[in-house]
Amino acid sequence: xxxxxxxxxxxxxxxxxxxxxxxxxxxxxxxxxxxxxxxxxxxxxxxxxxxxxxxxxxxxxxxxxxxxxxxxxxxxxxxxxxxxxxxxxxxxxxxxxxxxxxxxxxxxxx
Amino acid sequence: xxxxxxxxxxxxxxxxxxxxxxxxxxxxxxxxxxxxxxxxxxxxxxxxxxxxxxxxxxxxxxxxxxxxxxxxxxxxxxxxxxxxxxxxxxxxxxxxxxxxxxxxxxxxxxxxx
Numbered sequence: 001x002x003x004x005x006x007x008x009x010x011x012x013x014x015x016x017x018x019x020x021x022x023x024x025x026x027x028x029x030x031x032x033x034x035x036x037x038x039x040x041x042x043x044x045x046x047x048x049x050x051x052x053x054x055x056x057x058x059x060x061x062x063x064x065x066x067x068x069x070x071x072x073x074x075x076x077x078x079x080x081x082x083x084x085x086x087x088x089x090x091x092x093x094x095x096x097x098x099x100x101x102x103x104x105x106x107x108x109x110x
Numbered sequence: 111x112x113x114x115x116x117x118x119x120x121x122x123x124x125x126x127x128x129x130x131x132x133x134x135x136x137x138x139x140x141x142x143x144x145x146x147x148x149x150x151x152x153x154x155x156x157x158x159x160x161x162x163x164x165x166x167x168x169x170x171x172x173x174x175x176x177x178x179x180x181x182x183x184x185x186x187x188x189x190x191x192x193x194x195x196x197x198x199x200x201x202x203x204x205x206x207x208x209x210x211x212x213x214x215x216x217x218x219x220x221x222x223x
Contacts, residue, residue, distance in 0.1 A: 009150065031209055042200060042214040043153070088152060092209045097168060100145075102152035 004091045006101030014109050019076040021104035023089035031092050032065055032072045037103070038085040046074075079108050113137070114215035116201050122221045129188040131218050133201030139213075140206060142184035144168075144176060147198040147217070159184055191222045 003026045013019050023032065031050045035043040047056055049065035049072060056063045062075045072091075076083055086105050090098040117132035135142065141160050145153040145168075155168030157176040165176050173195060177185045184203075188195055198219050202212040 006152070033211065042217050043212075044214070045211045048211065090153075090212075097143075097155055097158060098209075098212065099155075100153040102150060 004089060004099045004101040006089055006104055008104055009102065010105045010107075012107045012109065013079050015081060016078050019079050019083070019106055021074050021087050021089075021106075023072045023074075023091070023101050025070045025091045025093065025099075027093045028069050029091040029093045030069075032069075033090045033092070033098065034063060034072075034074055035088045035090065036085050037088065041085075043088060076106075079106070081108050081110050084108050114201060114203055114213050116199075116215040116218050118218050119216060120219045120221075122223065123188075123191050124223050125192060127188075127191050127222075129191050129220065129222075131186040131188075131199055131201075131220070133184045133186070133203075133215055134182050135184075135201075135203040135213070136182065137203065137205070137213070138181065139203035140181075141204045141210075142178065143202040143204075143212065144174075144184065144186045145200045145202065146170070147200055153200065156186065191220075193222050196220060196222045 005024045033048045034046040037043045053067045054065040060077045064073045086103040088103045090100045114135045123129050143158040144156040147153050154170050156174050159165045159178040175187045198217050200217045201215040204210040204212045
């Protein structure tokens with residue numbers, strides 16, 4: 001079945017450093033979504049990418065969807081302590097369901 | 111704002127007990143989902159429903175069942191709880207299509223002793 005791999009599993013950065021998490025699918029995706037889960041909270045939708053090669057920005061966050069629609073990345077510029085949490089990608093491909101990656105836990109040292 | 115509520119934040123049950131987890135959404139969404147979240151494994155889909163009285167198995171349905179008698183309510187049932195079902199359970203809902211944004215509830219931390 002469809003699998004979505006996400007790396008790294010965990011990253012600890014100094015405040016002000018950049019951060020990137022990567023998502024790879026075993027199958028072509030029709031769209032990919034990104035969610036953020038704060039410690040003790042629940043996943044909250046950030047963005048959806050649909051088009052091949054699409055790039056979207058939300059302030060310091062940049063989201064990319066690969067040309068082959070099988071991979072995606074989230075890049076945070078100059079991390080802040082408010083960025084801490086777990087970032088999940090979720091791909092919609094075959095079947096009637098989103099498949100979530102395992103998530104990347106981000107910790108920021110101030 | 112979409113609101114998804116779950117009946118309990120924390121629950122402790124004994125092995126063999128029947129457990130009901132309730133989820134209610136207030137936005138008239140068609141689709142509802144139950145996930146479990148475990149460290150290093152992300153969110154794994156247990157069951158989902160695209161209409162009242164309709165349900166489909168997700169990736170890990172064994173040991174679980176669901177009920178959707180009303181559009182706004184989706185229940186997860188553990189017929190005979192086991193210790194390996196100790197986990198965080200998250201309910202979500204989404205409007206029209208399965209590709210739509212999912213809105214999550216606060217989660218229920220279930221411990222089975």
